[in-house]
Amino acid sequence: MLSALMALSYAAFAIFVIVVASKWIKWSSMPMHLRWELYPVPHEAGRHHYGGSYIEEVDYWKKPRETTLAGELKDMFSEMLFIKRVYQYKRPLWWLTYPFHAGIYLILAWFFLLFVHGILSVYISIPALATIVYYLIQICGTIGIIAATLGCIGLIIRRFSDRDMGNYTVGVEIFNLFFILVVLLTGIATWITYDPHFQHAMEFMKALVAFNAAYLPKLTTIAKVHVVLLCLLWIYIPFTKMSHFIGKYFTFHKVLWDDELNVPGSKVEAKVRELTKLPMPWSAPHVDTGKSWDENALESPKDEWGRWRY
Amino acid sequence: MGEVEILSREIKPEDAASPVDQLVKLTVRDLEKLPPPYDKPGMEPELTDPKPEWREKYATDLDGYIAIDLPWKPQNKEEEERLVKSFLSGLNKLLTKEGNWTFLQPLLLSLEYCAKCQTCSNACPIYIMSGKQEVYKPTWRAEILRRIWKKYCTPAGKIFGKFVAGDIELNAKTLLRLAESAYRCTLCRRCTQTCPIGVDNGLISHEIRKLFSQEMGIAPKALHELGTVQHLKVGSSTGLTPDGVRDIIEFIEDDIEDKIGKRIKIPVDEKGADILLIHNAGEFLSWPENPAAFAILFEEAGLSWTLSSEQVAYDAVNYGVWYDDLQLARVAAKHAEIANKLEVNKIVVGECGHAHKAITVVADRVLHDDIWIPRESCMPILWEIVKKEKINFDPEKNNFPVTLHDPCNMVRLMGVVEPQRKILRKLAPQFREMEPHGVYNYCCGGGSGFAIMTSMNFPEWRNAVATRMKFKQVLEAFKDCLDPSINKYICAPCSNCKGAIRDMLSYYKAPERLSIYYGGLVELMVNAMVDLEEPFIEWEFH
Numbered sequence: 001m002l003s004a005l006m007a008l009s010y011a012a013f014a015i016f017v018i019v020v021a022s023k024w025i026k027w028s029s030m031p032m033h034l035r036w037e038l039y040p041v042p043h044e045a046g047r048h049h050y051g052g053s054y055i056e057e058v059d060y061w062k063k064p065r066e067t068t069l070a071g072e073l074k075d076m077f078s079e080m081l082f083i084k085r086v087y088q089y090k091r092p093l094w095w096l097t098y099p100f101h102a103g104i105y106l107i108l109a110w111f112f113l114l115f116v117h118g119i120l121s122v123y124i125s126i127p128a129l130a131t132i133v134y135y136l137i138q139i140c141g142t143i144g145i146i147a148a149t150l151g152c153i154g155l156i157i158r159r160f161s162d163r164d165m166g167n168y169t170v171g172v173e174i175f176n177l178f179f180i181l182v183v184l185l186t187g188i189a190t191w192i193t194y195d196p197h198f199q200h201a202m203e204f205m206k207a208l209v210a211f212n213a214a215y216l217p218k219l220t221t222i223a224k225v226h227v228v229l230l231c232l233l234w235i236y237i238p239f240t241k242m243s244h245f246i247g248k249y250f251t252f253h254k255v256l257w258d259d260e261l262n263v264p265g266s267k268v269e270a271k272v273r274e275l276t277k278l279p280m281p282w283s284a285p286h287v288d289t290g291k292s293w294d295e296n297a298l299e300s301p302k303d304e305w306g307r308w309r310y
Numbered sequence: 311m312g313e314v315e316i317l318s319r320e321i322k323p324e325d326a327a328s329p330v331d332q333l334v335k336l337t338v339r340d341l342e343k344l345p346p347p348y349d350k351p352g353m354e355p356e357l358t359d360p361k362p363e364w365r366e367k368y369a370t371d372l373d374g375y376i377a378i379d380l381p382w383k384p385q386n387k388e389e390e391e392r393l394v395k396s397f398l399s400g401l402n403k404l405l406t407k408e409g410n411w412t413f414l415q416p417l418l419l420s421l422e423y424c425a426k427c428q429t430c431s432n433a434c435p436i437y438i439m440s441g442k443q444e445v446y447k448p449t450w451r452a453e454i455l456r457r458i459w460k461k462y463c464t465p466a467g468k469i470f471g472k473f474v475a476g477d478i479e480l481n482a483k484t485l486l487r488l489a490e491s492a493y494r495c496t497l498c499r500r501c502t503q504t505c506p507i508g509v510d511n512g513l514i515s516h517e518i519r520k521l522f523s524q525e526m527g528i529a530p531k532a533l534h535e536l537g538t539v540q541h542l543k544v545g546s547s548t549g550l551t552p553d554g555v556r557d558i559i560e561f562i563e564d565d566i567e568d569k570i571g572k573r574i575k576i577p578v579d580e581k582g583a584d585i586l587l588i589h590n591a592g593e594f595l596s597w598p599e600n601p602a603a604f605a606i607l608f609e610e611a612g613l614s615w616t617l618s619s620e621q622v623a624y625d626a627v628n629y630g631v632w633y634d635d636l637q638l639a640r641v642a643a644k645h646a647e648i649a650n651k652l653e654v655n656k657i658v659v660g661e662c663g664h665a666h667k668a669i670t671v672v673a674d675r676v677l678h679d680d681i682w683i684p685r686e687s688c689m690p691i692l693w694e695i696v697k698k699e700k701i702n703f704d705p706e707k708n709n710f711p712v713t714l715h716d717p718c719n720m721v722r723l724m725g726v727v728e729p730q731r732k733i734l735r736k737l738a739p740q741f742r743e744m745e746p747h748g749v750y751n752y753c754c755g756g757g758s759g760f761a762i763m764t765s766m767n768f769p770e771w772r773n774a775v776a777t778r779m780k781f782k783q784v785l786e787a788f789k790d791c792l793d794p795s796i797n798k799y800i801c802a803p804c805s806n807c808k809g810a811i812r813d814m815l816s817y818y819k820a821p822e823r824l825s826i827y828y829g830g831l832v833e834l835m836v837n838a839m840v841d842l843e844e845p846f847i848e849w850e851f852h
Contacts (some may be wrong), residue, residue: 006315016788022830026420027415030407030414030418031407031411031414031415032675032765033411033412033413033414033416033675034412034413034635034672034673034674034676035417035514035671035672035674035675036413036416036510036672037671037723037724037725038499038502038503038510038723039721039722039723039724039725039727039749039823040722040725041725041748044725047725047727047728050727050728050748050749051721051722051748051750052725052726052727052728053724053725053726054725054726055670055671055686055687055688055690055724055725055726056689056690056692056725056726056727056729057519057690058686058691058694059656059684059686060686060690061684061686062511065822079506083506085429085504085505085506086427086429086506088504089429089430089432089433089504090427090428090429093427093429118849163320164428164431165426165427165428167320167323168322168426168428168453168652169322169426170457170472170473170476170477171472171473171474171476172473172474173469174424174681175473184481189730192774225633231482239422241422241424241425242477244423244425244507245508247419248417248421248423248506248507248508250419251419251420251423251507251508251509251510251827252417252508254415255415255416255419255508255510256502256508256510259725261674262674262675262677262678262682264682268587268675269678269679269682271545271675272675272676272677273678273679274413276676276678278407278408278411279408280409280636281403281406281408282400282403282409282524282525283396283399283400283525283526283634284523284524284525284526285527286527286534286539286634286636286637287524287636291641293636295638295642296636296640297636297639297643297676298640298643298681299640301542301543303537305539305542305543306527306534306535306539306540307527308380308382308526308527308528309526309531310382310389310390310393310396310397310525310526310528310529
């Protein structure tokens with residue numbers, strides 16, 4: 001029999017995955033946009049260090065492109081793992097946002113390790129690995145929850161004390177930070193009062209991995225509250241801009257680093273051909289509303305083009 | 311008209327709707343200090359108020375300056391309602407595939423994911439040099455659009471209102487200020503480089519401009535009516551006609567003969583040439599020595615090239631890239647169509663930054679089938695001339711202090727960074743970089759059309775605020791040789807940058823006080839040619 005908490009945990013995970021996937025699909029199925037890259041583009045082999053592009057070559061469209069995946073990965077991971085741009089351009093904020101994000105990464109690693117531990121407990125027995133995982137769980141869990149909580153408190157204080165940020169912050173953004181903080185504080189309370197070695201967390205994950213409530217530990221009220229809030233947070237995150245890990249992939253890879261060239265016969269050209277057939281809905285005097293982008297682009301100038309109206 | 315009411319407290323995004331006459335009033339004392347000798351009082355003009363009569367019909371409501379020189383301020387409630395309705399209609403179109411396939415994904419990503427961390431603010435030269443005026447912060451205008459979008463266009467905003475969207479009222483004041491504020495950003499996108507999420511506040515400025523233009527035809531006259539529309543109707547945004555350009559080319563041939571003692575026949579409309587070279591037509595009128603220098607270099611290097619005298623194709627500019635995707639497409643399509651008619655192998659863009667980016671990069675996904683043609687920057691070709699020693703140069707002829715201004719469109723926005731520097735390292739012994747430079751450069755302050763927006767009081771704002779960071783950089787680059795007995799050269803390989811730098815130097819009286827001059831890259835190259843007996847650079851300020 002599944003307990004209600006187990007059912008909620010499965011549902012939270014499933015909703016998280018489904019909504020993240022649907023957002024991913026939404027962003028990836030958007031129409032190809034005009035080129036709007038921003039240099040330095042890290043996959044430019046041999047030129048990235050100074051921000052150069054393949055356009056620095058005479059007859060560049062005839063030449064093979066030299067790109068480097070390593071350059072892109074380096075830039076990507078230094079931003080993901082170390083939040084490089086905030087470190088470079090707004091160091092005081094980095095001291096708060098970095099522990100917060102690094103703490104969350106460690107908590108995610110902690111979840112993964114609990115999952116591995118569950119698999120090792122239920123399906124495959126490798127005692128040596130289980131011991132290593134056990135200690136990693138202690139390290140990631142402890143550092144993760146402390147770092148994330150301190151970072152979260154720091155970010156909340158900063159939102160209220162720094163008018164530069166506070167004047168731009170709307171209610172839901174404060175709510176999001178407090179929601180995370182409450183989940184972290186209930187987690188700390190559970191950890192200190194009930195589960196100092198994450199033994200019960202491991203048992204909980206074991207029950208989830210085995211689909212068997214018999215493995216469930218007896219939870220205290222604060223532990224139950226924590227699990228419920230944590231599940232609600234998992235469900236909530238993908239609906240909010242806290243899911244900026246999705247957006248970040250697209251802003252960098254599909255906008256700022258998208259330098260794919262349009263040459264005759266290419267896929268890009270085929271997409272341009274289709275998109276320029278779309279009818280223009282705009283209403284300004286210089287637009288022939290309803291005609292396609294192509295038809296509008298090739299029109300002869302008219303007197304009313306220079307006028308304005310609303 | 312009575313006393314002008316200015317907001318006398320800290321400005322927030324929601325203050326865009328404030329009923330006061332003007333949100334901010336600038337004075338020279340508010341602005342960031344300049345280095346010596348401009349650190350003393352009286353070295354720059356005081357800032358002026360807009361004429362009282364302008365306030366009635368023009369949008370002076372932001373900072374008193376007018377970029378959009380159209381009398382579009384609503385005069386009654388009905389007009390205000392019509393304006394708001396048109397704006398919302400445009401905003402909805404901006405969020406559709408049909409209306410905005412061109413930038414839908416980048417726009418929505420930037421609206422959706424900004425963390426309001428303000429990491430970008432200190433990257434903006436206008437915000438910094440204005441003395442950190444809130445209304446120039448990259449996030450200020452972006453947050454106004456974001457709140458309107460959330461409130462009127464998203465289910466969450468409609469259900470939860472202010473809790474999700476923040477505080478924003480949509481009235482005529484909001485829109486007048488939003489539109490004007492989109493013209494306080496040069497679209498240099500330096501802010502975007504610093505964003506940890508990749509949010510593009512420069513793009514949001516671009517999209518605000520576009521909404522007003524494509525839905526209502528509201529844009530600065532210099533960009534639209536006298537810009538792209540005149541370009542397409544008459545042949546050039548300068549008003550230059552095909553007959554006019556042919557006359558000027560003849561004059562340039564005479565001038566070349568006077569200077570180098572040899573007549574060069576500039577090829578015009580030559581079918582089957584390898585290169586169609588397109589200059590910014592402003593060069594023909596304001597700096598004819600630039601097309602002359604190109605002609606000398608291309609002829610001496612033995613390149614197969616031609617200019618065009620056909621309408622539109624003798625002017626490389628494409629102002630559409632700053633405010634209107636349709637106008638961008640129209641100009642780019644015309645350039646490609648004429649190049650194909652001339653049966654050239656490629657278009658090469660002369661020293662014009664935005665024209666580089668417009669036709670090479672942004673319009674890359676507009677051109678297709680019969681209206682496709684290869685396009686490239688002149689910089690790699692110029693570097694090949696030097697590298698392959700097609701011409702004999704003597705760097706000693708350029709033995710004076712030279713610094714390089716990087717046009718944003720060429721460096722940060724298309725990655726053409728090194729060819730021009732390689733040339734200068736080779737041909738200018740006293741070349742020194744500005745700091746920062748390359749893809750991290752600062753805009754000249756004339757970007758996104760500001761250089762050519764010269765009506766009403768906008769040039770004062772441009773000179774005092776927008777170009778201020780560039781002037782600071784120039785003074786720092788030449789700090790070891792400020793003595794007016796030493797001629798100094800700002801190499802600005804872009805017509806609009808040159809225009810902004812010319813006005814900047816004149817505003818601060820830098821030629822007479824410090825002997826700081828400016829010009830293009832090709833002029834320096836020709837100046838270093840061994841075969842020339844007299845210097846090509848004349849050290850005259852014009």
